[in-house]
Amino acid sequence: MAPDAFEAALRAIGDERYHIHHPFHHLLHDGKLCKAQVQAWALNRYYYQASIPAKDASLLARLPTTDLRREWRRRLEDHDGDGSAPGGVERWLALTDGLGLDRDYVVSLRGLLPGTRFAVDAYVRFVRERSVLEAIASSLTEMFSTNIIRLRVAGMLQNYDFVSEATLAYFKPRLTQAPQDVAFALDYVKRHADTAEKQEACLDALRFKCDLLWAQLDALHLAYVEPGLIPPGAFVPA
Amino acid sequence: MAPDAFEAALRAIGDERYHIHHPFHHLLHDGKLCKAQVQAWALNRYYYQASIPAKDASLLARLPTTDLRREWRRRLEDHDGDGSAPGGVERWLALTDGLGLDRDYVVSLRGLLPGTRFAVDAYVRFVRERSVLEAIASSLTEMFSTNIIRLRVAGMLQNYDFVSEATLAYFKPRLTQAPQDVAFALDYVKRHADTAEKQEACLDALRFKCDLLWAQLDALHLAYVEPGLIPPGAFVPA
Numbered sequence: 001m002a003p004d005a006f007e008a009a010l011r012a013i014g015d016e017r018y019h020i021h022h023p024f025h026h027l028l029h030d031g032k033l034c035k036a037q038v039q040a041w042a043l044n045r046y047y048y049q050a051s052i053p054a055k056d057a058s059l060l061a062r063l064p065t066t067d068l069r070r071e072w073r074r075r076l077e078d079h080d081g082d083g084s085a086p087g088g089v090e091r092w093l094a095l096t097d098g099l100g101l102d103r104d105y106v107v108s109l110r111g112l113l114p115g116t117r118f119a120v121d122a123y124v125r126f127v128r129e130r131s132v133l134e135a136i137a138s139s140l141t142e143m144f145s146t147n148i149i150r151l152r153v154a155g156m157l158q159n160y161d162f163v164s165e166a167t168l169a170y171f172k173p174r175l176t177q178a179p180q181d182v183a184f185a186l187d188y189v190k191r192h193a194d195t196a197e198k199q200e201a202c203l204d205a206l207r208f209k210c211d212l213l214w215a216q217l218d219a220l221h222l223a224y225v226e227p228g229l230i231p232p233g234a235f236v237p238a
Numbered sequence: 239m240a241p242d243a244f245e246a247a248l249r250a251i252g253d254e255r256y257h258i259h260h261p262f263h264h265l266l267h268d269g270k271l272c273k274a275q276v277q278a279w280a281l282n283r284y285y286y287q288a289s290i291p292a293k294d295a296s297l298l299a300r301l302p303t304t305d306l307r308r309e310w311r312r313r314l315e316d317h318d319g320d321g322s323a324p325g326g327v328e329r330w331l332a333l334t335d336g337l338g339l340d341r342d343y344v345v346s347l348r349g350l351l352p353g354t355r356f357a358v359d360a361y362v363r364f365v366r367e368r369s370v371l372e373a374i375a376s377s378l379t380e381m382f383s384t385n386i387i388r389l390r391v392a393g394m395l396q397n398y399d400f401v402s403e404a405t406l407a408y409f410k411p412r413l414t415q416a417p418q419d420v421a422f423a424l425d426y427v428k429r430h431a432d433t434a435e436k437q438e439a440c441l442d443a444l445r446f447k448c449d450l451l452w453a454q455l456d457a458l459h460l461a462y463v464e465p466g467l468i469p470p471g472a473f474v475p476a
Contacts, residue, residue: 017470114449115456118356125363207471211352214469215457218353221467222460229459231452232255233445 003190006199010137010189010206014144017210020151024217024225029151031159033225035099036237038160040224042096043235044116046106048216049092049170051120053079055127059135071184078177091170098167111235115219119212126208137189137202138209142178149174241428244437248375248427248444252382255448258389262455262463267389269397271463273337274475276398278462280334281473282354282454284344287330287408289358291317293365297373309422316415329408336405349473353457357450364446375427375440376447380416387412 001009019025027033028041053076060072081087086094096106105111127135149171156163193199223230230236239247257263265271266279291314298310319325324332334344343349365373387409394401431437461468468474 021470023465023467114357114453115353118360118450118453119352121363122356122359125359211469211471212356215352215356218457218460218467218469219453221465222456226465227261227459229261229456231449231456232259233449 001196001199006193006202007186007190009199009203010140010186011143013203013206013210014141017207017214018141018144018148019210019213019217020144020148022214022217022221024221025148025152027225029155029159031155035160035162037220037224038156038162039096039099039101039237040235041220042092042099043101043106043111044113044216044220046092046096047109047112047116048120048123049079050089050107051124053087053089055124058124058128059132062132062135064132075181078173088170088174091173094169095163095167098164099162110233113219113223113234114231115222116216119215119219123209123212126205130205131201133189133192133198134201134205136185137193137205139181139185140189140206141209141213142182143186145178146175149178239434239437244431244440245424245428247437247441248378248424249381251441251444251448252379255445255452256379256382256386257448257451257455258382258386260452260455260459262459263386263390265463267393267397269393273398273400275458275462276394276400277334277337277339277475278473279458280330280337281339281344281349282351282458284330284334285347285350285354286358286361286454287317288327288345289362291325291327293362296362296366297370300370300373302370313419316411326408326412329411332407333401333405336402337400348471351457351461351472352469353460354454357453357457361447361450364443368443369439371427371430371436372439372443374423375431375443377419377423378427378444379447379451380420381424383416384413387416 024041028038033041056072056075056079060069060076063069063072077087079088081090093103093106097103109117123138126138130138153168153171156168157165189202193202223234224237262279266276271279294310294313294317298307298314301307301310315325317326319328331341331344335341347355361376364376368376391406391409394406395403427440431440461472462475
């Protein structure tokens, strides 16, 4: 495929598989969830947020050039902060705080759905074990994220009296960080996927990433929406 | 804990978390599923069955003595066969054949639920990465399996005209293999978990294993029972 056709094939995966199409997200944005269900979402997604710098650090450790490492170090700073400005993980905890979840409980991961843990761990291991090209390609779900973030923030602010601009502080910086991440990663992937086999590996990596985001919402939906089947040991709303 | 109290603590985990308590299993045994739902179960569980010898081989490669390796080599033979008698993986394919699933499709894993893949892969990696003691402890769900197998075989034969003794041939040898596996593994774990910390690690390993069996049924339940939310790309019954 020519680079533009390859980019179109990558974008088509989002149309088919990105979790913006999952019913849990519609419920979340449309104000159809109760506070306990939003708590369950924030609690579980904390593990995803907290694992992002771990996967980025494992990729950083394998990148061969100064330019690549500098770009990926910026991602780590976005998520871990710099000691003065809070990073994404800290801002996510502002959300779980604002929802009334005990921070020690959140960070302990005791209430996590096993489905969340297995999906997130699969991502960290994928990035650790696959080629640098596939690892970078798997980050390209950010191509689709500004749209979902805009919908989510607007919908949640409008529909829930238990969230505020302050508790949703995680999302605003992502609207500028994600396009910057994508500009670099998409350019890298288009330049380095120079055979049909490498292009297919990148498409598979992006499908895999969509699947694991989707699976996280599947686990939440089953446990906390319908049929409400909470696995033994997982968070039980008060 | 004294060895007997430790064994009781291990068994108590089964009472709380073993997937015999999952509603999907009740539906399966009680004849409440249609053929397509049983197909989905057999198709997904194939990946678990096919991964068992991979996890056993990775443990075998780390075992330090002839006795231990011989015991674990027997498990590999149970699952992979010896070239004349079929092993467990082959017998599982007799089930998917009998249910009318195309064997190439099953083996390709194309229709797998992402939740199945992530849970099974988590098991293989756990066994590869954790201590030998934790890896062996994670096998102890077999303590609870003869009961579920008896219920499953009796219930399925009675309730479904599309299964037979021949298509359920996987299960019968497990009724003798599993107790043999357990006798060895439980004795090993009781002798080697000689500190509170090691005992707790074994209990955690068994909880982890129960969670991943449970998560596989969660994924099946959400996709094929209620609310019937099949993830993009997964098996869609004809």
